[in-house]
Amino acid sequence: MPLGFDIDPNLCTECLRCLAACSLVKLGRVQLPLARIRIQRQWPELPGIQVCRFDDCPDQPCIDSCPVEAISRSPQGFVLIDRDICTGCRACVEVCPYRAIWMEEDGNGPNFAYKCDYCGGSPACVPECVTGALVQKGGA
């Protein structure tokens, strides 16, 4: 089964539990500006949900955009950025159709691009979404 998320913005209540859970599992602390999923409030219209769509992203342009081949798709479908190779050029950030890649910019030394890595098969955000706006598709 192709890897990705079933996303229904009609069901999203904009509670941001997905962001909190994401930062907690990735960083060990709640820190929303570093989450690998973002929710844009657009009242009264539906929210914009920014997260990597994995196999639902037809061309996966981030992979080809990377001049140093730091981004790859694993056999399971995880699209991953290798921090040891990433030069922080922002090319992937610019091409992502879902605006789901961000730069870690702390002002000290080189920056890195980061994105959702699907938590190795069981995304931490999904169980937090009580309304089913964000549902796991494929994976472990």
Next chain:
Amino acid sequence: MGRGSMRDVLVRIDLGAGRAAPWTVPDELKPYLGGMGYGTKILADEVPPRTDPLSPENKLILTVGPLTGTMAPMQPQSCIVTKSPLTNTILNSYTGGFLGAEIRFAGIDGLVLEGAASDWTLLLIEDGKVSFHSAEAVMGKSTAETESHMKERFGPGVRTLSIGRAGEKAVAMASIFSETRAFGRGGAGAVLGSKRVKGIAVRGSGAVEVAQPEEFSGLVRENMELLKAACAEEYNLVGMFSRVGTGAGMGLVNGRGALATRNHIFGSFDGGTGIDGYAYADKFYTRAIACYGCPVHCGMLHKFTRRDGSSSWLRGPEYETMFSLGSDLLNGDPVVLAEANQICEEYGMDTLTTGVTLAWALEMGESGALKEPGLDLKFADPEAILGLLRKVGEREGIGDLLARGPKRAAESAGVDAGRAMQIKNSGFAAWMPRRMKGTGLAFATSNRGACHKRAPIGAEITGQIDMDAYEGKAALVKEIQDRVNAIFTLVSCRFHEFVTPQEAYPRFVTAATGREISLQEFLRVGERIWNLERLFNLGAGLSRADDQLPERCFEPIRGEASEGAVMDRGEFGRMLDEYYQLRGWDEDGIPGRRKLEELGIPEYIALAKR
């Protein structure tokens, strides 16, 4: 053990001097846990009870608590404590949304606003650093316009609070709005206005950690399961809120003859089914909106067509507003109700006290005691309702009278204050003391006036206990007041406790902060705060005479569902006596030395001395 959730820093903002500085939380404040506890102790320590609420000597303390910004569900709120210009008492007022979490992300536990600025100001708090900006561009603007301006000026990621024209003009029931949610009660908007602060924007990029991550995660999981189960239950109140919002319960209240209608003359409203949560969900596009981290998502965003044909939207109305701008005004039109709610939001006014004041004015208008050129003061009349609301917000014509709050309006006009449904000049919440005796006692004894947040509403309205009985209510009210004060130190949503056993709270506090605390001590914190507030209020000049219900409560309710239901004057007096006794207060409601020593605050008796 990791760093705890509290940052032990508040930012003190001296508005007169245009300076701000971090203030390390002293050890003696820490047992008050945060939120309402911090605010109450700081105000009691630093603001003399006789202070004019609108003078620079009053302070406004905005705080969060040990659970704010964490993964713990239903902890989005932040708390303001100040002296109220509406009630002349100490006030605690709350907003949901995202402001609380952002304050925590900014690396602080809150703000203390002191003095008054010489020019109208916007404050920007970025990761704890404060900058002062001119508010000239937004003077006279609505709360939503002020919010948009701040997001444009300071970046879209900021969370905000702001006042509208009512706050600028010192309307006694002016509130402070934060993204359609509000510090609604008690006139905190007028206090902010008196300090010439039009709005505050907060941006935080920081992290939230807890002292015992594994224990904390376990508690979060456990609590989430409880809440999810409650949301899945058909007749669980929280479940109903999650489906159609807080207006879900209106049918139940109406059926029990406890829906205050036509300025509390009647106990049921024929038009109730046209304006309740189900009606809005049925008639209008509806989308559930949550506060930070909340699985209940009781906030309902509706799109609707205004009377002039334009399309519009509103997140609300909430249940209490369905009473105050609906049934109590005999207004059964969901569009008029939504527009009335919008006017309160635009001007920044508490829908409750404002609506209750209108209900009194309409009754007085129908009896001929009050008049206003150009408006026909009649119940159910959209022009009267919407017109009066704007006049209150502008303090124009009769609006200047009503802007003082229900009791003071009646006294100033020299007409019947016994029909103004208020305690300490704060309008009634949506509940009828004649029908719910414990709730009546809770209204009367509330330190902030006619407050529904510490009343046995759930137990009485669902029939879990006999709503008409007097017996046992004094003890129940005291218990709820103390417990709710305790959870407001965290700062929990009031609905969290509907589902969560009280034993969970001290466990959450310990896991978040590392501070060991027993349930008994946790509840004692609530009682300590309650007594501090009481001492402050006594010092401000209040007495047993202010713990009374308006005259209408001693006259029978009319209308089929609860015809004849009444509060017996003697029984009410006995409940009040028993309540004082259980509190360890004398017959005048003054806390006794023994009680204050037991609570560890004997020196605060000095507050009560006038």
